[in-house]
Amino acid sequence: MTAYKDVFGARATLQGTFGTVHYYRLGTLAQRGVSGLERLPFTVKIVLENLLRHADGDIITEDDILSLANWTPGNATTSEAEYPMLPGRVLLQDFTGVPAVADLAAMRSAVSRMNGDPKKINPLVPADLVIDHSVQVDTFGSTLAFGRNVEREYERNSERYALLRWAQQAFDNFRVVPPGTGIVHQVNLEYLASVVMTKQEDGTTVAFPDTLVGTDSHTTMVNGLGVLGWGVGGIEAEAVLLGQPLYLLTPEVIGMRLTGNLPEGATATDLVLTVTQILRKRGVVAKFVEFTGPGLSQLPLADRATIANMSPEFGATATLFPVDAETLRYLRDTGRDPKLVELIEHYTKAQGLFRTDESPEPLFDDLIELDLGSIEPSLAGPRRPQDRVAMHDLGQTFRTAYADRLKASESNGHAEQKKGDVPVEIAGIQTHLKHGSVAIAAITSCTNTSNPAVMIAAGLVAKHAVERGLSVNPTVKTSLAPGSRAVIDYLNNADLLPYLEALRFHLVGFGCTTCIGNSGPLSEPVAEAVQENDLVVAAVLSGNRNFEGRIHPQVRASFLASPPLVVAYALAGTVDIDLTEEAIGTDINGDKVYLRDIWPTQEEVRRVVTKTVTPEIFKENYSRVFEGDEHWQALSNSTGELFEWDTNSTYIQEPPFFQGMSGEPAPIKDIQNARVLVMVDDSITTDHISPAGSFAANSPAGQYLIEHGVERRDFNTYGARRGNHEVMVRGTFGNIRLRNRLTPDKEGYYTLHLPDGEQTTIYDASVRYQQEGVPLLVLAGKEYGSGSSRDWAAKGPLLLGIRAAIAESFERIHRSNLVGMGILPLQFRPGENKESLGLTGHETYDILGIAQGLKPRQEITVKVTREDGSSFTFQTIARLDSAIDVVYYKNGGILPTVLRRLMEA
Template structure:
């Protein structure tokens, strides 16, 4: 229960549907001359309410409140620290399992130190949605869904037993069972309330719904007017254990939307355009808040689609304030009349409700986008910000084939461009060339939560089926709705059978292809692709298409709207101009054009209005916690301490706290460090963290085989995040990573500098650690772009890396490195590894690493080459706040919190 300090006398009451409730009024700060609420961006108002309500004079001080209240004076450009306390935490199972593993490990460590294990509990509500474990092994036919569910439960038995144990062991912790939907869609449709009622010492108090989540696309909830973003699992654990999120006061870029989407353009096309614009604007680490007349023309689902893609444009959030559209969506999704009235009343009392006539807030910078200029688009072949208009798709794909190897090129020679292969299957054969679509997946939280694009996909399928078209035989098609409500409204609209008729059967309810759970290509297709070394394509309605993520055989991956996913499955290739060439031919041989089967905006809206009903949400989410009989039938051992099994290949007690002492050791200088990897610009967390399939000849694959696991039972790296032995061996092991220490190679290898031998990164790390050699990693710009993968930091730490030297960092990964006790350092003045002449073969010393270390100070890194020549390189310590420094000093946030609870 929060202590009421209330130095600003801000606590008051207001009349809510359930009676009088407490409120911490922002207007009180205005009366005191500390702010003008209407001048603040709505997202800043939510942060301000949090610091005002949680002001206790210790963790949150009066100065914290005053500094944030004065946001409009500096427009967020002052380096002021904000301690933000979210109302709740959301986890998905890939990133959530290691969170719960760490909580269980903290309980074990607490017992070893003589403390009370029961003290280790989430102190704020935590919901874990199991959505990342289903894979697309089966994809054609009515049985695909049931067969995939069987495999999911079989593969994940140990993980699910562990989560079932956690469900009974921890207070404030709920688990949404498998087969319900994707975490962000479940959050949007059910878990989020916009306003919560909590208790403080004076009774019930209304607070804005806010959260952090262990998935970068937690930002989807910003479309509902709920402040939330993705953090690493380590940071989320801190919030679960009562620590605020410490962040620098954010800049807020206002994006004015005007106009209306034109005919033929979808919400996906809009979000790909927004992503392109904002990525160029360099909004990394900033809030983006949408405003203007165009916001009112957008459905809530369209807003959520844009908010979802915040990590792709680099922003911490893409925020839409609560307004009448929000209230309409809450009603449409089955929230009660009292809940909706509370949201409206509280938000209006607190000046958190957007209206057309409200004054425009102050922003750090304002951009503008005319929605009427949006055109049908895709993004790829390797990054979500590389938008390609549909009219240019054929040309862009062919240019990418020949372009130099890089984010937009594959570097094929003229001879290689001519390659082709035959797919032999059941007596039929198909000729495929570069660009053959081998995966077409309606998948991912970004789009499956949006009825307009899902209905549009169904209408394209319906019109295509009427003309006798279906997906090409070599295309692996899949439909993975983000919740069971999607199935309900597709059935109501009569579109489920149309999708099946062209090849799109429901394969599961969860995050599938977009996270790398695409499953294997059919053997004949994989054989043909491998034999001819083809650049084949995946087209998916997802948000991520980084190298090596979707499928190891599919090198060109394009993000597209669900109706375009269907279209490319019908066409069977990305080497086509769908605006001028036929998508296929009817049984009579007559060409069929895409425009003939593309629905009008009016057709789509009419189907949405008739088919998406509140009772569907009420029926699907009523009793959601205990609906899954297979989940309920899992046997567990009860108790407050988890019984670790030494033979488990899924769940192990991690070594982070194995040798923790009650006292903190001093910060020690770095001496004689060697470089483990030299990495280029835009190295993503997909490159760093283990994700996707486990190769049988990789260190992780060999480890599992030695433990008695056969390759077909490897499952994915994501499913084994609860086992540090597997994950450490898979760190920096992505099949597409390029380590400049081992030129001419691809994949997780390095040169062991003491002998010059090329070997797996894990093996080199073990050799260095065996003789006590500390390690560093050198990287380019935007290091750690992508998903909020805590194992990108945990694996780095367990490989013995003490510091990372980079040109710049993505927000979440930098924070995660600090949370694990790894020092992020940044080159100054636009310097890079290349401009400084660093090869990675040097030895590195950092003598200034002592207890005198300060946030963001400049320290000198001494790099000495083999001939004895030394360079002294000034670098910025990217420990950004005093609290982060405490985490680093303790060796990470887990040790920090454990020592605090022990004391």
């Protein structure tokens, strides 16, 4: 679908300083009897425009358009319609982008082996990849930290980066933002997103809404700018890159109506944690959320983006804030071209996509009211982002969450632990640690570092604290990792960076760090004290994820907080405290200092932001965004249509997914005599399935690297090794906090090989099972696969020999990824689960009815044979949610489907 056919005669023109553009006018649909367009959710209007513009009478028909145009509240739950949407662009980050590029390179290799044209494998829509996930906090607390961390990043990742430099020249429509620039979602918000895109079509310019998919669940951050985009698996994104439609079911849209204003002392982070709690409780998984109401006009765009960023944490597909006057103001303030801003205003108003306080409020499937005046200072944790904790309850929450561990340590015979203090000497200073001590305080993550108000507030808290003589205990690993270089510039403009540095919040990098587990090692004395005394220490970070084992393997409790609260808890040195009542420290005169004494007012923050955050900062920083520093320029840069795979590389290997692929798929078969490899409970995240953090030398992945001559200091992380399937398959289900019911006495990557019952690693068991010809299963509870949209959480299980996953419910992206890799997601019927059916995981399983043909959401019979030979059956629902899912499953996944289609073209 490269040309627009204008099936409805909807093409119209707009003129301004931007010139003359053509667009596909939604209002034309009124001539086909469609009424009430003005009351459609903005989300639905954007999808509708996409259908209208791409309608060709074949893939997208007139019936598709009229069906969606007649959207009404409640019909999403009864409609079986699915709509082929073609996003305007694709956004990649390097952890998920590298394996995506490796897959594309492998597809070219496969086409070449089949005597086809490798150039058929090429992005057909624009794609941007931002290298942001690979920097680690090795060095901190010093002005040298940034430079040293960048050098270490290149030492670890030059092989991966060389693949990306090859891709830059090999593929059309493909750009790379080099390391040390910023976080993908913040760069997208501040620069890449255009709100209205344009395309040359038969000598004319066509304008249309900016839409995208991204290989990171927090792609939704750009929804705050009125851009509709969301995270998909890397597998799905690759299909979109290659021109395949993204199939959507009828959108279910939940409205959230805001009233009032944020009270003094509350921040955007407090608001977003409250919204996350409310929407997760409401149940919005796989739904669209859209904000509305008079309070929206009081909410700065950066605050909107902070909320939209957290969509995965409350489970929504996307969280849209419609374009309005605040959107235009933000675009001007971030240095966008005035002609573009004018085009955006003209286009959105002409299409009914511009919100004002006088606009008719859209109709929604459900509406939730929230008074901004009810927001209070909050954190979230210690294990999940949706578990909001009012600041005054933090100490009690910590003690309750770890009551068993705290009680056990009190009775273990260590006098120091009975007192609650463990002496530590660090940097020549005698200090102590105890349960609840803050081991990591990180201002990090796109969620909050994109918001000038909370970043300036953090700087002001630091300024006031330093002026009172407060300091941070050296046992706290502090870091400042903004999502763009603009942040450092405006902190410098405000003269606040020196105060943050005085508290050891030095710049450590521009990228995702602590939030994704790249927190680096704790100081050795701290690490030893925690290990030897089994201390429950905490991380406080301005991120969006705090799942178990994610932030740091030695840090059990992790709390999400606003940047100013990160500074506050670093000063306090503990989370076992009520900062609304207890002193944060003592000043140079010996007087107690409370948080209220150093907390800036909203007016103080607003005044500094207005003075120091200027369009010139953004224009200057993004003028050279694709150039890279001297490290990037010095990388080897191979050329040619085909990538030259290095069999000795421990970072990049040709993935096996297309090896020996035939032109036609083999007939699908029932799954027989399967064994359970992993049996888990609720809320198993992609962190548990495909961890992104560090790994031990004695793990299967660590042993593989050692066997290939890699020293422990050069292991890097799982995320950085995603281009090597040999590492990733060994790391699948490798999280140190995984609880496999087959081995209830152990945490981590262990299972039983059955029927002999030998306890071994999940990887080693899978190798034995595959040698024996035994297919494997996963049994799970609710929300299986929640969290980050990691393609290796589906690729890894496939390579382990897993052919189906049976769960009570699936996270949206992970379900799609499983289908995309040819793994069958099966859902227990309502009211049933592994417990009610008495499943132990020691049985054998036959999944019957597959060979007879499949249709969306059909019932599938599972026959269970117990160890004593008795058997029974139960019914499951095949979570092949659409006709295209069935096609993908029959082909063994999305990419084999696409490759076969391209070979036929």
